[in-house]
Amino acid sequence: MTLLRERPTLETTTPPARTNRKFPNPLPQLAMFCWAVVTALPLLWAVVSSFKSDKEILNEPWSPPSTLHFENWERAWTAASIGRYFLNSLIVVGGALILTMLLGALVAYALARYEFRGNRVIYYIFVAAMFFPVFLALVPLFFVVQQLGLLGTYPGLILVYTAYAVPFTVFFLHSFFRTLPSEIAEAAFLDGCSHGAVFFRVMLPLARPGLFAVGIFNFLGLWNQYLLPLVLNPDPDRYVLAQGLAALSVSQGYRSDWSGLFAGLTIAMLPVLIAYVAFQRHIRAGMTAGAVK
Amino acid sequence: MRHGRWRFLLGALVPALVLHVVFVLSPYAQAFYLSLTDWTGVAGQASFVGVDNYVRLGGDSLFLDAVRNNLVLLAVVPLVTIGIGLFLASMLRHSPARLGQGYRIVYFFPQLLSLVVIAVLWSFVYNPNTGLLNSGLRAIGLDGLTRSWLAEPAWALVAVMAVLVWSSVGFYVVLFSAAIEGIPAELFEAAKLDGAGRWATFWKVTLPLVRESVQVAFVYLGIAALDAFAVVQIMTVGPGGPDGATEVIGMSLYRTAFSYGKFGYASAMGVALFFATLTLAVLALRAGRKERLELA
Numbered sequence: 337m338t339l340l341r342e343r344p345t346l347e348t349t350t351p352p353a354r355t356n357r358k359f360p361n362p363l364p365q366l367a368m369f370c371w372a373v374v375t376a377l378p379l380l381w382a383v384v385s386s387f388k389s390d391k392e393i394l395n396e397p398w399s400p401p402s403t404l405h406f407e408n409w410e411r412a413w414t415a416a417s418i419g420r421y422f423l424n425s426l427i428v429v430g431g432a433l434i435l436t437m438l439l440g441a442l443v444a445y446a447l448a449r450y451e452f453r454g455n456r457v458i459y460y461i462f463v464a465a466m467f468f469p470v471f472l473a474l475v476p477l478f479f480v481v482q483q484l485g486l487l488g489t490y491p492g493l494i495l496v497y498t499a500y501a502v503p504f505t506v507f508f509l510h511s512f513f514r515t516l517p518s519e520i521a522e523a524a525f526l527d528g529c530s531h532g533a534v535f536f537r538v539m540l541p542l543a544r545p546g547l548f549a550v551g552i553f554n555f556l557g558l559w560n561q562y563l564l565p566l567v568l569n570p571d572p573d574r575y576v577l578a579q580g581l582a583a584l585s586v587s588q589g590y591r592s593d594w595s596g597l598f599a600g601l602t603i604a605m606l607p608v609l610i611a612y613v614a615f616q617r618h619i620r621a622g623m624t625a626g627a628v629k
Numbered sequence: 630m631r632h633g634r635w636r637f638l639l640g641a642l643v644p645a646l647v648l649h650v651v652f653v654l655s656p657y658a659q660a661f662y663l664s665l666t667d668w669t670g671v672a673g674q675a676s677f678v679g680v681d682n683y684v685r686l687g688g689d690s691l692f693l694d695a696v697r698n699n700l701v702l703l704a705v706v707p708l709v710t711i712g713i714g715l716f717l718a719s720m721l722r723h724s725p726a727r728l729g730q731g732y733r734i735v736y737f738f739p740q741l742l743s744l745v746v747i748a749v750l751w752s753f754v755y756n757p758n759t760g761l762l763n764s765g766l767r768a769i770g771l772d773g774l775t776r777s778w779l780a781e782p783a784w785a786l787v788a789v790m791a792v793l794v795w796s797s798v799g800f801y802v803v804l805f806s807a808a809i810e811g812i813p814a815e816l817f818e819a820a821k822l823d824g825a826g827r828w829a830t831f832w833k834v835t836l837p838l839v840r841e842s843v844q845v846a847f848v849y850l851g852i853a854a855l856d857a858f859a860v861v862q863i864m865t866v867g868p869g870g871p872d873g874a875t876e877v878i879g880m881s882l883y884r885t886a887f888s889y890g891k892f893g894y895a896s897a898m899g900v901a902l903f904f905a906t907l908t909l910a911v912l913a914l915r916a917g918r919k920e921r922l923e924l925a
Binding site for chain 1: 717721734743744745746748749754764798800852858887902903
């Protein structure tokens with residue numbers, strides 16, 4: 337499904353045709369502004385609330401905090417274990433991301449640049465998995481992981497995350513490796529490079545833009561994963577961030593600690609927000625390009 | 630050289646294939662078999678029951694509620710999201726470049742958040758006493774409109790749908806506006822010279838030329854509407870909502886398997902969900918092929 341002939345360059349914002357300047361229509365501007373408010377308001381409200389006292393949250397939901405209660409953040413980080421969940425997420429997502437990128441790039445490269453019997457079959461075996469709902473695999477997956485003794489362990493989660501992230505990575509990078517010129521690789525072979533060296537030293541650096549785009553996509557997908565850890569990661573000490581936050585928000589003990597919950601929520605949003613501010617153009621371009629491929 | 634080639638290919642493909650077979654393919658294959666058994670999780674004690682599980686699904690009122698709710702989600706969420714997305718994307722074309730860029734940044738952000746974060750956030754927004762929504766309504770004197778959004782059967786599913794739309798509109802605005810920017814400016818100018826207003830330009834020029842993006846959006850949003858698990862599980866009471874008002878297939882499956890231990894029965898739900906997803910994808914792709922023939 338190559339729907340866009342070329343990559344959407346979001347930077348080109350010169351409107352093709354200006355509207356009739358004599359009758360400026362304020363309605364579209366108003367509509368766009370309204371949706372921006374609808375989008376931003378709940379997020380800002382959560383951030384602001386994370387600095388308020390419980391009493392202020394209960395009595396004046398719309399007003400700003402009288403003093404900044406930084407202790408909410410500290411309480412969420414330590415007492416409510418958000419810090420530990422954060423660290424668990426970092427370990428699991430970090431491990432899975434490295435493994436996914438390595439295995440995904442290897443498979444995509446091998447399938448894109450080498451002709452051999454069964455090439456197409458292997459490609460479709462990977463890509464077909466993208467069209468199955470994870471719910472279908474959930475029950476047997478639980479028992480597979482259990483039998484391997486990997487239930488509730490970091491390696492178990494890392495391997496499962498990787499297995500479910502590789503298909504899209506292969507799909508995305510396969511077309512990317514196809515478009516790379518073959519002259520450089522051929523020259524490297526003539527210089528006596530092995531197949532592995534050509535991949536790691538020549539092709540991988542050439543594929544950097546593609547790796548970056550799919551890497552961001554995978555990071556977000558893995559960081560936001562909820563269903564898999566919910567089933568495969570029952571030990572509260574190993575909860576990942578999304579799982580821990582969900583558990584906190586429904587557990588009776590923390591129901592009353594509103595400010596702590598808001599702080600935890602804000603902490604959970606923060607890394608994604610920072611990544612977005614840093615790479616926002618790349619992220620939007622990469623994610624939308626991935627969708628229409 | 631040949632030797633090195635095969636060693637490299639094996640090294641490149643085998644680790645990923647092993648992971649894929651163990652954690653992805655074999656569970657999918659097992660699910661189809663398990664759905665024909667009455668397995669409750671005890672090793673070696675699964676007896677073959679044929680299509681019994683599927684027959685039982687047809688009389689399981691909570692599961693039927695789930696199917697109904699997923700169908701409502703499927704009918705409403707993609708249409709509303711794409712409607713708002715297309716509207717805002719075609720409006721962005723008329724706004725000053727810098728402002729439009731700013732709007733894109735804001736609109737897109739929820740797409741990056743975990744559905745868990747979104748669900749927790751909106752459960753605060755919907756909170757009947759301290760939530761943003763009700764206290765906002767009270768502040769502007771609309772006390773009559775306040776309610777416990779997630780606890781009233783008539784409103785719980787609407788509240789869930791609003792969250793799903795809220796979280797996905799931004800992505801499609803960016804997707805559609807990229808597609809609209811790809812339309813040659815001459816077409817818009819020609820339409821203007823012909824005296825076409827904005828409305829006519831949208832229907833006659835913009836929409837036909839971004840049709841493929843819209844089709845992709847329908848598939849993605851349809852799949853999301855068939856899921857909705859995280860939002861329902863975290864936001865609504867029960868979970869599953871008041872009187873099963875927000876029960877979804879994923880929720881039923883999860884509870885049947887991991888609370889009640891009926892793994893065979895839960896697998897049958899998984900297979901049902903798989904065929905629903907497959908049907909959706911096939912229908913969307915066939916609809917697309919027809920459109921292309923008409924255009925040609």
